[in-house]
Amino acid sequence: MTHTAQNGFILTRHWRDAANGTEIEFWLATDDGPKKIRLTAQTSVAFAEAKQRAAIEALIGGQPGFELRDLELKTFEQEPVVGIYASRYKQLTALERTLREHGIKMLEADIRPPERYLMERFITAAVQFEGGQTQGATVIHNCKLKPAPEYRPKLKMVSLDIETSAFEDLYSIALEGCGQRQVYMLGEAPAESSQQIDFDLEYCATPRQLIEKLNAWFVRHDPDVLVGWNVVQFDLRVLQKNADKYKLPLALGREGKTIEWREHPGQKGYLFAPVVGRIVLDGIDALKAASWTFPSFSLENVSQAMLGEGKDIGDVYDKMAEIERRFHEDKPALAHYNLKDCELVTRIFDKANLLAFMIERATVTGLQADHLGGSIAAFGHHYLPRMHREGYVAPSVGDVSGGASPGGFVMDSKPGLYDSVVVLDYKSLYPSIIRTFLVDPVGLIEGEVADDPASVVEGVNGTVFSRTRHCLPEITTQIWKQRDAAKRAKNEPLSQALKLLMNSFCGVLGATECRFFNPRLVSSVTLRGHQMMKQTRELVEAEGYDVIYGDTDSIFIWLKKEYGNAEALAIGEGLAVKINDWWRTMLKEKHGLECHLEIEFDTHYRKFFMPTIRGTETGSKKRYAGLAVNAKGEEEVIYRGLEVARSDWTPLAQQFQQGLFTRIFKDEPYQDFVREYAQKTLSGDYDELLVYRKRLRQRLDEYKVNVPPQVRAARLADEYNQAQHRPLRYQNGGWISYVMTTSGPEPTEVVRSHIDYEHYLTKQLQPIADSILLPMHDSFTSLTTAQASLF
Template identity: 45%
Template sequence: MNPAQYKAFLLTRHWRDGANGIELQFWAHSASGPLRLIYPDQKAVCFIARDTALPLDGVRVERKPLQLTDMQGQPVDGLYFQQQRQLQQLRERTAGSSTLLLESDIKVVDRFLMERFVTAPMQVTGNPRQRNGYLELINPRIQPIEYQPELSYLSLDIETDGSANQVLSIAFCGPGVRRILMQGEASDWPSDLPIHWVRDEAQLLREFLQQMQQLDPDLILGWNLINFDLDYLERRCRAHHIPFTLGRGGEQATILQPQQSGQARIASIPGRVALDGIDNLRAAFWSFDSFALDHVAEKLLGRKKLISGSQDKLAEIQRQFREDRPALAAYNLEDCRLVEDIFQQTDLINFVRQRATMTGLSLGRQGGSVAAFDNLYLPLLHREGVVAHDIGAFHHSQTSPGGYVMDSQPGLYQNVLVLDFKSLYPSIIRTFRIDPLGMAFPGDDPIPGFLEARFARERHLLPGIISRLWASRDEAKRRQDKALSQAIKIIMNSFYGVLGSSGCRFYDPRLASSITRRGHEIITRSRDWLEAAGYPVIYGDTDSVFVLLGEGYDEARADATGRQLARELNSWWNDTIAREFRVQSALEIEYETHFIQFIMPTIRGTETGSKKRYAGVIRNVQGEYELVFKGLESVRSDWTPLAQRFQRELYRRIFFQEPYEAYISDLVEQLKRGELDRELVYRKRLRRKLDDYQRNVPPHVQAARKLDKPGRTVSYLITLNGPEPAEHYFSGRSGSPIDYQHYIDRQIEPVADGILHFLDDSFRRITADQLTLF
């Protein structure tokens, strides 16, 4: 019988120590249904320098000489362990000693995949056995392929009684599925909604687990899914002595609790991946003032939750459960639909799938830049006959600088061009062959770096990895696959951060400095070339230069000048790098933006130009004027909506030479009359527990302490008696009036003077009579 072949996509990975070795388990999606791949009797592996003695007392290990070296060129031996715990024992024994283990910190499941160059898509070849709802294969062959399947999903949300700690209802939805499980009797609560009634919480939990097995999704979507919904469900199952069999094939799931403060919970669900909307939007670099579901849904979908943020949510849930359970069911289901629609609107599932394909990281994993680098780099390093040290094996006294930020020339300008180096740091790595292996074995004719680093012209790995990712991103752009393009961009741009992080096994200040200091040199020499050509540079920021054209340029001439400068500067860099380093330049400067009007502000209260803060007017792709703000109040979440709206309108009027004095005066009058109170709300996130704030307690913490159950983000106003929660003020529970002078002094005046300064005007002059009367 010939082995069967399946195109598969990895979902989850697991391992456990057995009597005869380590058992690896992988769950994967396939068109033939879920696959469970089992590899019994595997060994844990690490390496050690051949001339290093090994403390073997009580540790069972097999040692073999290998045709490999470490990064210093010394030959190494392989150490093989029947159980992972034996390797861990050796790690604990050698911690803090002079004995250096090599790659002992790589998980056995990750090594198994990376040595086969499998990230997520793979071809599985083996003999299947039909199990209950899935196919099982023992020791199948796996190899990488191109495969991007449509993964099945359900969006999940639960509603609870905050006082009794019970789960009241559970809703889930997905393609062709809309369902609510709720405690109660159908005869008591007639409804057209797809409600499945159960008698009590225990039956609710059992029914939920059974239906998840029947519907059998690859992915579970949610909002604060792991930290709340899944953690809550597991705890309630435990209270009823119900096994939390959320995994495929009835396998038990576990919500792993954080070991240290600040760590997140992890959902271990065999065969299924939990994807939290908040975490994955952040991973894809989406930004919102608040990641509350109500706020994000309104911004992306134009819809809100059925119980609004202005209501006492818990009290309303309890009331609906007592008086109107179909309304609670509708609310529960709508939350699921909002999450599902946000994932679709942002193409998040595609982004997560592409990220796993590019990096080898688990679908549900957040962060993991160092692990992604290992997954891509180590298999290639091993093919070069070299193994790496453990993370933290070496300590360095030198440091590397961050990105270069040029001193700005503050002012109000016309016609400013932005020339931007496309992916500058990845381009530097490609051009100057910056690479851990290449630095370890530089050869006879190396390319100079910084801090005495030297890099091999031929023997290197990282430039090739980036070149392949670069080509993939260009292809993704051509196909208009924004999710793939964004995933690749994030990966490429993370490589400098990885090499500059002490959490990376290849960390060395010479590597990071050879990237950042080269970036400094490229920006400053570009500025010098532009100014020698007669074009003043008023600012530079990591990978961009801001070129002042000034008056006398219409938009067509400014665009033509920008394109010409980009062509000539690229040509100059190609020639310069070929002459000075004898390599081909991968640098590419692009004409990015024409600011028709532009302001570079000062640092507040000084004449010094600010950094990473500016605003201007561009013409967008629709041919319309558009205001762009960078780092200023209108795009900062710690400023009030009023200050943000005021800045945008004031800047617009000044940019387009419209009257502004009456606008400022009228707004101050409206503010004092209490007509703008809803726009005076500050929103700030709690970074720690309330009890952790003991000295210099900030306003949002003072407000949070007045709430019965504060959430992660606190909304508050400044009153004459100090910070008050917004919900207290607007519900009449706060008797203190708003401190309007605070908002004038701290929000409106600083915003106004940030631009009026350049017109020899001031907020005080315009509002002098009003403030005197006030």
């Protein structure tokens, strides 16, 4: 027996049906090494309307393992329910299908045993376990688990990368982590080499031995976390392909378990690779989950941007040729190259604090650490157990229908060039609306059946919410307070994870895939935001200032004359105090509500430019640029929505826009810059800036009508690749780089025609110039046509 309470962090979760009921397994990271918690004879539960009890019992027909119980719970339609308990989860899901065929709805049958077990105990990722029976040093049976929210594990991480032929034949495997730097290389060691080896390099006679060595490495060093770059879709997939080819297991899981491959149900060819007892994190997905953005998520691009170094060996075909050369002529050099990828990934994880973020994200959401996305699942993990304690069971997906709800309020803008614009921003606008106006699924149901008008809060479009019976406002308040504490403690990963979860709630309620989908709920948040932004504009203009734009939670205020930073800050903060006081007083006196709305000073733009919609005099939306002073006291131009901030415009256009804005914001002459930039474009001086890089979002053969330029370029590229006996790169999508020529778009792999400079002048430079210059009564044409040689 073990009685001492210990803390652990859930790495992976699994379930299976056994003879005596469902078994749940959790692999934990603890201070004493990995532990496996096995909970046996677990009962699964779902719900159905009590009036269907007799029909359900008839359909069960005396099958063993079922029990129906009357419960003090009801549906959102106020119908009493019975609990349907099954000794095995697959029995429950089979019954759900049978009942559905007979027109009987079973509720919450889709919640798997591990998730049900954790959420009903308010456990997310960190647990305290006590009691149970031990089996060896690792396995504990039937202990008691409860939350341990303060515990954070020290995880052992390894970065993995492989090198292959163009046809995915395995050449080498590199591993960096757990105190090891290891490369396994196919072939014989060279008689001599000029390479200095500062890592373990072991040669293997066959590809089969490479896989065997990898399996043994995982047993010997036992990492908790496996990371890489595109590690599931490439490295693990190719390793599995080679393991299958040589008829041996790819046993990377704890206890020698193999990968439990699954394909994404809505994305053919996209794979998940659950590994028993280990977290698998792809660097690209982890960065995106943590809200990092890059024009390209290639390892070369990201490492250059974040670390200031990379290891590019030319384009993909030059790289492949160099890998082949090193494999056949200089294996130690290939080993260096292979291991460098691992090291770059490890350093990116460290630089971005990604592992800490993923740990905090799991602790916050209740999702497994390598379950990316999952906003709907995270919402359910927090909401369902609280909803049960309010006496309700959840509806099914599709119970509520309706169209899209209004989005954030975007004001019409006033285009032009301004001095001294301050931006005020509502802090976490949608969560603060949920807290203040008590927006909630249960609250809506309770509000609609309430008899006393004083017991409800009026929403928008006729909705009413209970003042006392609700769940989401408390959940949001708890997360809000946790985030404030994390910010005070300077725990940025936790603060970011909490912010992302809290800000996802409104969107989840508007997602048709969510069981709580209800357009009335979402509108109660977004339309309230509309009202707030309009009211804020009135309050600002009553102070004598001019609102020139507003977007969802931010309002842009022209102070009507030029101010220094300190003066503008004082005005902005003074406005914020007045607006917050107004909301606090109005909500208390008129509605009896505690105000959680808070507007803050965000930015002072010394110069600010709002462009027109291209080809019109109407102000654009979500597109602007401004000159501000950053935290270091340096002037910085901020771009939002403009071409310089978008990856689908060429570097030629982006650099032109940056140069033009910089001159205008600093009151420098811009006319000669425009003329010279156009002239140098025509002269070929900027040819390296002409490349478009765009994504192919479908298979090439799926483009039938209105074939865009990137698809035409990709088809030319793969025709060339086929003629060169190379693997085809673009048939299943991906990214393509191309230039516009007099013969149309041509891929950078094979440019045969002359560059179409006229295209770049009229489609890249002129639209950018005119969006800036026309409000200033100037234009690209008037500046460039004076030089006849340009055209």
